[in-house]
Amino acid sequence: MTQDTLNGPFRHRYLSHAALTRQLETWARDHPQLARLESLGTSPEGRELWVLTLGPEPDRQRPAVWVDGNMHGTELAGSSVALAVAEMVLALHLDPELLPGGWPEHQCRELREVLFYICPRLSPDGAEQVLRQGGFVRSAPRRTAGSPDRPRWRAENLEGDGRCRYLRRHDAAGDFVASPDHPGLMLPRRVEDPPPYWRLYPEGVIEHWDGETIPEPDWLADTPDFNRNFPWGWWPEPEQVGAGHYPGDAPETRAVIDFALAHPNLYAWLNLHTFGGVFIRPLVDAPDSRMDPQDLALYRQLAAWGQSLAGYPTVSSYEEFSYQPETPLHGDLIEFAYHQRGCVAQVCELWDLFQRLGLPRPERFIDHYTALDREQLERLAQWDRISNGQRLFGAWRPLTHPQLGEVEIGGLDANLGIWNPPPEILPSICDGLAVYWLQVASMMPRLVIEAVHCTPLAEGVHALDVTVANHGYLPSYGVQAARARPWNSGVEAEATTRGCRLHEPDRARRVLGHLDGWGRGLGDAAQMPWFQRSQGNSHQARVCWVILGEGEVTVRVASPRLGEVHRTIPIPGKSSTPGPN
Ligand SMILES: [Zn+2]
Incomplete structure (x- = not known):
């Protein structure tokens, strides 16, 4: 190792594409016998989709595991964790003493035979925009070709401070009120709340503005969602938002599909997202009663390791992670990896914010994302003040908006604290997930x-x-x-x-x-x-x-x-x- 501890910069901050590229190139240059850097292809904005192959003799066919991160633009922590897995695999080869927890020699020896494919950033274009100006990017900052020219919000940094936050506008029929105790926190209006009332919009401008219609912000419409663009169970728009025109029509997902087809030696697949603090496994389109019992038993083993090593529970996508009950997602990556490529495949939603806030686990995990009551929202703001350096909630300031006139700007910037863990927490998340994935890699056939x-x-x-x-x-x-x-x-x-x-x-x-x-x-x-x-x-x-x-x-x-x-x-x-x- 070039450093004497597991301490890459990605454990402490979210890397730009240039910094991420430098890290990968450094490993490939310093350890040519163990690390090979290749590009799966180029994003529409011209960035390489890097994949790092780790293990000696990378062309000798043998069982392999995959990790990808940041296929959703805002979810930067996936890149950090994917790089942390790479760093730990290098330690496995170069200095196993560095592995946290003490690994038996026979297990290390067998793990050194496994190939690791690490693809830390599947959406370099999306991540770059998020790092540059904040705001939300589903997968990539581009519109789905052929989507209609209807009025829609486009994130734009109006104050030039590099962070897209929110706009709020006085309205007698506003649906939000300001928290009296936590500046920047907006609360859903109750019938008994006194004025003033506010309407909330993202910091940005309205495209195709007709001079009067303010559209409801829809962060998922008219833009590709790479995790709805894979072949298994693919459905078109509008039945599946973000699906694209056909499976693999986004160059980024096509590159992954082609790599998977060229690598039948893949046996395990980790698809990193944020946030929630939960592993999500197949089935996506049917209850566990329809899953093969042998596969289900394998996933129970992964779930036990996920809980003990990473601290996250595991849920079935269909049972606990479909946004509408019995309305499964279509065209997602892990279903492709599981059903079509024969991998033990799963998502990890990094960053257990709900657990940190002490929120009880609902019957279906997905309900966490809609269940926060007023007291719990205030708990979030309190956590932000005490443990997150007030990165989430900022003060409001007056602004003359080019389309809406007098508004206020400020409030929430969800990128560090909600969409991603605070950088201070990254090292422990990196350790937990990297150790977990090495454990899963120990399952390879031989x-x-x-x-x-x-x-x-x-x-x-x-x-x-x-x-x-x-x-x-x-x-x-x-x-x-x-x-x-x-x-x-x-x-x-x-x-x-x-x-x-x-x-x-x-x-x-x-x-x-x-x-x-x-x-x-x-x-x-x-x-x-x-x-x-x-x-x-x-x-x-x-x-x-x-x-x-x-x-x-x-x-x-x-x-x-x-x-x-x-x-x-x-x-x-x-x-x-x-x-x-
Ligand atoms: Zn995601």
Whole structure:
């Protein structure tokens, strides 16, 4: 490591694209044997979509895990956490003593075989605008092509202070009142509240202004949402806001789809968002009763680690994270990664603000986002004053707006404290998530040639028996949801000879199929003492060739997902005494 602790700058502040690029380039330059930097493509504003591959021999196919962050522009903390995972993987290779908590040597050794693909910022254009002027950007600061020219709010920094906050305008029918105790905090108006009343708008201007119609701000309309643009369960607008015109029509999401297709070796996928402090897992479109029980057991294991290592609960997207009950989201990334690419895939909404405010967990986690009452809103403002350096709520000042005339400007800037954790809290979030993801990466399947036996059958004739096995936690097919996909084929073995020859040359290549892993997740009856049992030896497969003559045989065992292992076995001549090899 170039530093003696895990202390990259991304743990303490939110990096610009230039600073993020410098960090990645520094790692690739300082550790060329471990880190390779590539671009998945270029954003419409010309920024690279970086992916850092970590692990020796990056082109040697083997099980891999993925982390992406910041696919929503405002959600900068995802970039920091993705970079923290990269930093911890480098420590795993260079100085495992630095890993928090003390990791067993055998686990570190196996983890060093895993490839990590780190894509810290999927929306560099969105993040750059947020860092430059604040305000909200869903995925990218651009309009969906062909969206109508209706009046809409566009964030613009009217005071030139680099932070987009709010506008408030006096109105006898206003729906907000100012908090008497917390300057800058606006409260939903109650019938008993005395005037003055206010209407709230984002700091900015109205595009396609007709001189009188003030549109309701809609931060999600007419702009791409990368997390609604993936192929699985994709629906068009208006049924799914932000969907785009077809799956992958945003260059950023298309780049991820293409990378995933080119990397069948991916087994686990972490898609980082903010905020909430919760892991979200499939299914997105159906209740848990419709999920494969084996996959559900795997996710129970992840949930246990998520709680103990990162401090966040795990919820099903369908059960607890659909904005309307029984109205699932369409075209999201983790569903693509789970159903189509066979990954243990999940979202993490970083930053447990609700927990910090001491709010009780509602029946459905998503209700946290709409449930704050007046007392709890004031608790937020109090937390901002005591623990967040008053980054959220600012004073109001008069302003003459170019379209609305006399208004006040100020109030909430949600970027540091709501949409993202305060930078002071980032180090502990980075540690928790990076350790968690290393733990998940420890589940990778591992293809081995377990045993080779060469047995004489007759003069100049040998039987070559090869046992291959999966020594890892996950099965070779990843998750059951994608087991039947044609590309998700199992293991094959092939023998090539030198000197000697095969008795049946057209059977040089054999299909061995999938190999189970030893892991069964949590909550499987087979683990309980009343019916404790193993899955037989379904982690192994055996293949036998009959060899004629003296020479050597190279056995290659491979699958598109597990990569390849091979061994060369000498086949003895007539005079030697053959035996186990
Ligand atoms: Zn998000």
